[in-house]
Amino acid sequence: MQKIRNIAIIAHVDHGKTTTVDKILHSCQTFRENHEAGELILDNNDLERERGITIVSKNVAVQYKDVKINLIDTPGHADFGGEVERVLKMADGVLLLCDAFEGAMPQTRFVTQKALSLGLKPIVVVNKVDKENCRPDEVYEQIFDLFFNLGATEEQLEFPVIYGSSKNGWMSTDWQKPTDNFFPLLDTILEHIQPAPYNEGTLQMQITSLDYSSFVGRIAIGRVARGTIKENQPISLVKRDGSVVKSRVKELYTFEGLGKIKVSEVKSGDICAVVGIDGFDIGDTIADFEKPEQLEVISIDEPTMNMLFTINNSPFFGKEGKFVTSQKLRERLYKELEKNLALRVVETEQPDAYLVYGRGILHLSVLIETMRREGYELQVGQPQVIVKQIDGKKCEPIEVLTVDVPGDVSGKVIELVTQRKGELLIMEPKGDLQHLEFEIPARGIIGLRNNILTATGGEAIMAHRFKDYEPWKGTIPGRSAGVLISMEKGQTTAYSIDKLQDRGRFFVDPGVDVYEGQIVGEHIRDNDLVVNLVKGKQLTNMRASGSDDNVRIAPAIKFSLEECMEYIQADEYIEVTPQSIRLRKIYLTENERKVNAKRFVTE
Structure with missing residues (x-):
């Protein structure tokens, strides 16, 4: 028997997976006494640290009681499922981490299903039991039900449970009896996870x-x-x-x-x-070398969404980026295919535009954000879901959406989701929140997060996972408001923004360079409006003292990249450069937009 254990760690985003690995590394004295390791050791790229999520799977190994434990940190988000599926092939067991309040989330379910189907032995860790109103015993029951519903074997259902707080550095078999170290978890791994078998034969x-x-x-x-x-x-x-x-x-x-x-x-x-x-x-x-035998090929779930990637052809082209040509864009996208299994790139009729297929908005936005930081300039179009013909019927991807909100605003959430062809399946109390579950077309989720967060004062917790392809649900209303479009190229002035504040909310501050066709704000009505933000005040020699000082401008709205992707419509692009994210119309002049308006009339 070999003294090796291979174990993958799976959890929902933000349930403390990376912190747990940090503490295991410290417990096994992986670092010298004087070595300052810091926190979130495994989330080693800037994007992972900023967002607090794991994007790329990592391997680390520790020695404990003369046994080598290989730990595999996996992403928690369903958009990176392609990463998880292949990594589980390296493990003999899984450590399932759950928040003691939130319990098993939809995306935990996604990865757990993959792990159980591979026959891996689970150990459940109920983390964050030091939080207020936590419910470890209920969470244990919930996980047992989840395993049962996912078709776990009897052996898998007899899983050991460890309670603890990774942040405070302790684990215990009883959540009401805290210890001062992580050894109960490590002992459980040695006791319950099978040693890695040594298989004789050719390589x-x-x-x-x-x-x-x-x-x-x-x-x-x-x-x-x-x-x-x-x-x-x-x-x-x-x-x-x-x-x-x-x-x-x-x-x-x-x-x-x-x-x-x-x-x-x-x-x-x-x-x-x-x-x-x-x-x-x-x-x-x-x-x-002489008798090669192939192992079963890893199958990866299909992408559910695509976006058009094209070169930046705006008037500000080439000002900030190092890589701006279609050749550089093509090279970078094909290089990404080597390691990003769930991604597909398809060439279009235009030589400088590519359709990129991915697992969801987060999957694609991480790619765009990474390229932007590497010095690329590009433009991306509206995300589109992939439609299939099944048995002669037009079918689209359907997602299961869960929303946890305070009870007094749950009505607003139900209204917003049902407008987008969502169907309410479950409504039940969860602590002091209402737990809502819907089935909704993937199209309906694009742009929904912003609306729900606005309607609930930022208190909603949303998660969704892919369910299946089902018949087309019909037309879903898009963005309700029109946009304000810049009429001229130049620098915005406080005077003109102030005069136009009653027309809508602005995305740009005074003193910012804009160009004709750039989207500078949101209109209060449902049509687009062309505005001039460059016009300055006409100077005269008659002047009332102090009348220029009382210009009061509301702060500009700043969108993140994902929010931009959810906001834009079919006739708009996001211009992404290393220093800026701008929204623009595909056709910059008003005349061109009128001529091509019919092209963008969607169902």
Whole structure:
């Protein structure tokens, strides 16, 4: 029996997954006494730290009681499901983390279903039991019901439960008896998770994740399923389509702490990183040189949404970005395909525009935000859901939407969701909140979050997961208000914004450069209005003292990238540059917009 345990950690966004891994690393004294590690060690890119979510799966390994525990941190958001599905292949068990108040959320359900179907043994950790009005016992019951509904085996239903507070650094088998360390959790992992088995035979290893180094190029990461892999060993790479490419392992690494250490061989059951193999993709099998045998190919759920990516052709083109040509855009999108399994890129009739398919708005916005930070300038169109023909019927993706809101505003939420063809399925109290569950077309969710947060004073907690394709639900009303469009290129003035404040709310402050066709605000009516924000005050020599000082302008509304994606309509683009996010009409002059108006009349 090998002294190795492989365990994946799954949880909903913000239930304390990354903090738990931090504390396990500290408990096993992975760091030197004088080493300042900080917090959220695994969320190592800026986007993950800012949003507080895990986007890319990471591997770390710790030593506890002479046993090596490989920990795999997985994303919690359903939009990154492609990342989760393949990573679970490396694990023998899962640690399911739940918030002691919120309980199991829809996206936890999504990942748990994948884990249970692979036959992994679960350990449940009820986290944040130090919070006010937490309900650990109810959450335990809820998770048992969830496992039962997902078709867990009897062995999986006999799961151990640990209670604790990752933030305060303790875990215990009884939530009313806190300890002062994390050892009860680590002991439970050793006791309940099977040691990684050693399978005799010829080499088999599936590539489930990849890393990149500027020195050695792409690095294949996976778990050795059978046999032993050695340094300098000749191997066969079996591609997804069954074709075989001969290659050689140059270097081998296993994980230790937060880093990797070089080794000469890795036996089956352990997770390793392989350097020196060219042209591999995720899902390929590294097999024996003479008798290659392929492992089952990883199947990934289909994308549900697409967006048009095109080069920036606005009047401010090239002012801020380093990469602005269609060739650079194309190279970057195809490079993303190598590691982002759930993404698809399709070329369009226009040479400088690409349709990018993804799992949801967050999935696509993370890609756009990453490109923007790398120095790319681009424009993106309105997100569109993918429609399929099933048995001769037009079908669209349907999502299960859950909203937790204070009871006095639940009526507003139900009204907003039903306007978008949502159907209320469940309405029940949850602590001091109302828990609502709907079935709603994926189209209806685009733009819904903003409206619900506005209607509930920011108190709604929303989550949704993909259910299935169902027949088309009919027309959904879009944005109710029109927009204010700039008439001229120039710098906005406080004088003209002040004079137009009764026409709507503005997205720009005084002294900002705008161009003709740029969307500068929201109109109070449902039609678009062209306004001149560049006009200054006519100076005369007659002047009342102090009359210029009392210009009072409401602060401009600033949208995040996701909010922009939910806000725009079919005839609008978001212009994304390293320093700015602007909204604009596709056709900048009023004349062009009138000529092409019929193109954008949707159902």
